[in-house]
Amino acid sequence: MMVNLPAIEGGSPVRREMLPYGQQWIEEDDIRSVVEVLKSDYLTTGPRINEFEARFAEYVGARYAVAVANGTAALHAAAFAAGIGPGVEVITTPITFAASANCVLYMGGKPIFADIKDSDWNIDPHEIEGKLNSRTKAIIPVHFTGLPADLDEVHQIAREHNLVVIEDAAHALGASYKGQRIGGLSQMTIFSFHPVKHITTGEGGMITTNDVNLYHRLMQFRSHGITRDGERLVRDEGPWYYEMQFEGYNYRLTDVQAALGLSQLAKADRFLERRREIVARYIEAFTDMPEISLQVREDDRESGWHLFIIRLNTERLKVDRRRVFEALRAENIGANVHYIPVYLHPYYGDLGYPGGLCPRAEELYSEMITLPLFPKMAERDVDDVIEAVGKVMAYYRRQ
Ligand SMILES: *Cc1c(COP(=O)(O)O)cnc(C)c1O
Secondary structure, three states: OOOOOHHHHOOOOOOOOOEOOOOOOOOHHHHHHHHHHHOOOOOEOOHHHHHHHHHHHHHHOOOEEEEEOOHHHHHHHHHHHOOOOOOOEEEEOOOOOOHHHHHHHHOOOEEEEOOEOOOOOOEOHHHHHHHOOOOEEEEEOEOHHHOOOOHHHHHHHHHHHOOEEEEEOOOOOOOEEOOEEOOOOOOEEEEEOOOOOOOOOOOOEEEEEOOHHHHHHHHHHHEOOEEOOHHHOOOOOOOOOOEEOOOOOEOOOEHHHHHHHHHHHOOHHHHHHHHHHHHHHHHHHHOOOOOEEOOOOOOOEEOOOOOEEEEEOHHHEOOOHHHHHHHHHHOOEOOEOOOOOHHHOHHHHHOOOOOOOOHHHHHHHHHEEEEOOOOOOOHHHHHHHHHHHHHHHHHHEOO
């Protein structure tokens, strides 16, 4: 029996309105916390920032946290604090948002892309080893979809070659590796509070570290490279005096945002639990579907479940990813693709990065589709996604 697909045959879609792939969840108490700050003395760099940083550090198990304007600013600050500069190479994965590599460009360094593993789609430590040379200064592993990368292997390489590890944990708030929360395991870890991420401040980001020197550098980078800390001033001209000691930026988060962040952080576990419930239903529905493969997860780590991605077994389908993607959109399922391998973007092409650099990443890119996943999704939304995927697969299945 043929199922009608609206994109093809004018049938009726599984749902009437588009279900986005990700979305914030703002409740009345979040709104009250924000309004309270609006009525207070400080709109920026007030008490809420310190409180948000302290609670966040505690939540992820790090000594220090520095709140910044967004996740990209967090990466920029971390790249600065790690000493990235001209003549320096930093190894990262191509299957990530452009910002993970762009932060290296901001500092005048060169991003080097190491291919992913076919199993968990995270950076392959063997590929990292193949890219090392005397210019390598840092590794930026990205916990893709929220699933922690092979941190033991990455740390081992970093120790042997004296490299800084900056974890891009924009997908991985609440995730854990061998029983420890992501956030306190490397020199620096960055997070994002964009509305599609686990918790939101509108725009916002955080860097966590256990190293007091990195902490000071990050704090200073966030505010123009300026310090007022008496112990760290080169001169002292009086009580008004402050010093700009290096080129920094205005990457501060506001107190208004920090209030929202605090209120959201208190719900992080609840949000993550809901993400897990939805994912459990997806896994149950898709595990035995021959047209689909899922990310392989080792038992020693827990995902933060930012994204749920299906990989199409294209030899079992009559059409390619594009057609499946369009069919899901026609069902009003807000399918997405994460990510275009960074070096395939025209800007990176112009910098001299050739196509074919990371074949496994490129193959994955051509076969994957992100399905909706966010804590506010209703059971009915989850049903719709499962139904739509089943409908589209049945329609395009190779007999
Ligand atoms: C969202 C994201 C960022 C950037 O965060 P912004 O807050 O949007 O600047 C960086 N890396 C990854 C992997 C992301 O998903």
